[in-house]
Every structure is written in structure tokens, then in C-alpha cells.
Amino acid sequence: MQVFRIEGGRRLSGETEVQGAKNSVLPIMCASVLCHDEVKLTRCPVISDVYAALRILTSLGCRCRLEKGCAVIDTRTLSSSDIPDMLMRLMRCSMIFMGALVARTGECTLSFPGGCELGPRPIDMHISALRQMGADVREDHGRLRCSARGGLHGGVINLSFPSVGATENIMLAASCAQGETVISNAAREPEISDLAAFMRKCGADISGDGTSRIIVRGRPATDLHGCEHRIMPDRIAAATYLCAAAATGGDVFVRGADPRDLEAVTDLLRKSGCAVYEGREGCAINAPERLRAVKTVRTGPHPGFPTDAQAIVMAALSRAEGTSIFIEDIFENRFRHVDELVRMGADIKTEGRVAVVSGVKRLSGACVEAPDLRGGAALCTAACAAEGETIITGVELIDRGYECMETSLAELGAQIKRV
Secondary structure (H helix, E strand, O other): OOOEEEEOOOOOEEEEEOOEOHHHHHHHHHHHHHOOOEEEEEOOOOOHHHHHHHHHHHHOOOEEEEEOOEEEEEOOOOOOOEOOHHHHOOOHHHHHHHHHHHHHHOEEEEEOOOOOOOOOOOOHHHHHHHHHOOOEEEEEOOEEEEEOOOOOEOOEEEOOOOOHHHHHHHHHHHOOOEOEEEEEOOOOOHHHHHHHHHHHHOOOEEEOOOOOEEEEEOOOHHHOOOOEEEOOEOHHHHHHHHHHHHHOOOEEEEEOOOHHHOHHHHHHHHHOOOEEEEEOOEEEEEOOOOOEOOOEEEEOOOOOEOHHHHHHHHHHHOOOEOEEEEEOOOOOOOOOOHHHHHHOOOEEEEEOOEEEEEOOOOOEOOEEEOOOHHHHHHHHHHHHHOEOEEEEEOHHHHOOOOOOHHHHHHHOOOEEEEO
């Protein structure tokens, strides 16, 4: 078992470079199934979820390799549309293979996806959308069997909620469907636009990404070809290092971060008393010795405050002056990190989807366990600011989304070791 040992109480300073985005590279890897050619993805983060996606692609018959942050995927040898249950359980994003496989092969078989336990994340919208496009989707002893032997067709699909995963699945399925597909109430996250940019390079006809109305005009599957694409910077990883600096009263520059994707987080950090500087090269933060509380933090679909950053910001504000209120409107179980922060001396009370954070003067090192990916990042943030040593178990969850987090934090002066 691997753990992080963090000796806290040190002001972070210096520079680190942000990785490629986990939430962008995974759906793009799913989309590569549509390309009867070789795809090259640069700035590919070396994280365990990427390895999981490569394992799925390999099981489908694709040839894959990952070298020095560049993933090469050759789908010309695709020979299967059946994803084993064991591989589906490795990550939540595996569901997005459904749209791509049905569009290319006319069928797929998979099971319900895995990933962090954040509460119900229903796939009903995915299934309903594919059925509207002509697919036959049936559940058989825990396996989903999807077929569209006659091909998919376009239509107008109204999402009841701007689901990122459902929007991505529909985009992939619609790219090879007959006619035009309109996705209404589509997700607007930057990662959606990165997926659309990749698909356009491959020959797909997609417009409206970044808005709530995306239009996809279907093309014959044989028209889609390979390309080289650079993955967008990871806005949640960038937010993590900015928050770690804020928690320690630090002065940090995150090279490669895109300020446009971080506005919800940087606006909040400014309210807490930090000076945030934005430029073409990245984002810098200069934090006071102790942050000010922020009245309310409410998560929501983009451009609202990202749920993935909620735990990390909470860790930073746990030793702010005053009381901050967090309202989680996306996932039910997004407060699983709270008990571990309380072990470190935080004063946090939760009820339902609301957490009340009364800032304390100091946190203390403790033995804590990462409950999920972002909760683990939050514990690392708190540990950097805490007095004494913190031991964090469950590092494998953090590795799902962060490329060598200990290296990035060490570059900023944190005393951290993977043991």
C-alpha cells in the first residue's frame, strides 16, 4: 500500500506546470474509436484512468501506446464491441464508449460503469438519447446490450439536466448518424469544447459547443480519420495547486493554466483575500497569511462553481477567518472528505447537501484516508497547511486524476513523500 507523508506548516511558493485534463482526455480516447486511423494525443496525463481507458481500447482490438505524455491509438484493428465487466468498473467515463461503439459497429455490450462513489449518477439520459436515435438498448443480468444494425438517425434531444457524460455520448453517436442531431440543454463545460475540437479535426461536423445548443450533422463513419490533438490543461488540477497555495499563505505560479476555465475558482479566491494574476502563460496567486471566509459556495453546471473543486476549496477555507457555507447541488455524496478534515481539526458540520465551515486558526497533522479522487486532493491541500505530519492513505484514488501530485507539490516547496 502506498501513502503520502506530508510535513505541513510550510508556505508554498514557486512554479509548477499543469497537466492535461483528465475530464477531457478520457472522452477523447473514447471518441478515437470512431476514427479508422491512428490518433495521437499530446499532453496526455499519465494517470491511472488513462491506463484504464487504454486497457479498454486494447480489449476492443486497438493498438495503443503511451510514451512521455503522448498517447497513440490505432483503431484500424478494432475487432470487438464488447467491454468486459472488470474493465467497465475501473472508471465512470467508460460509459461514453457506448455512443462511439454503436456509431461505428452498430452494437456494443457493456456493464454499468465504476469510478468514485459520489452518489447516484444515473445513465438514464444516455440510454434514452440513444433510443431516440434508433438504438435498441436492453439490460440483461447487469449487462447493457445496445444495437442499431440499421444505423442511428438524428433528432432533437432535450436533456433534463446538462449532463456532461450524456452530452459527450450523444455527440459521439450523432457524428455518424443519418441526418442532424440537436442537443438542447447541453453541457457547456470547456471539456465539451475540447472534445468537439478533436472531433472536427477528425472530420466530424459539430457546432454550438460551449453553448446549451449543440448541433451535430452526421457523416459516414468512413469519413472520420485520425489526427493529432493537444489535450487542454486540467482546470481542476490547476485549481488544486492554487488552493494549496491559498491554504498556506503562499505565492505560486501554475504554468499552462487557462484563466478562462478557472474564473469560478479564481473569483472565489479573490473574495477570500488572495491576489490572482492571469496571463497567457498561466495563473499566479499571492495569498494572505490567513484567508477570509466566503459567504456561500454553491456548485452547479458550468459556468457555475465546479463540483470537482468543492472539496479542495473547502479544505483551503477550513482555516479561514469566519464561516463559509457550501451547498452541493450536483452529487449527493460529495462531503465524504469532511470527516477526514475534522480529524485534522477542522470545524465542519453537514446536513444533507449543506456544509457549514467555521474557520479554525490551525489544523493538525493526522492519519486520514482519501475517500475519493477530489476528496484526496482536498486532504493533500489541508495537509500542506496543517502543523505536523499527515499520513494519507488511498493514494490510488488520487492517482486516478493527478499525474504525480507529490512531484508538483514538492516543486512548490511542500515536504511530501510517497512511501
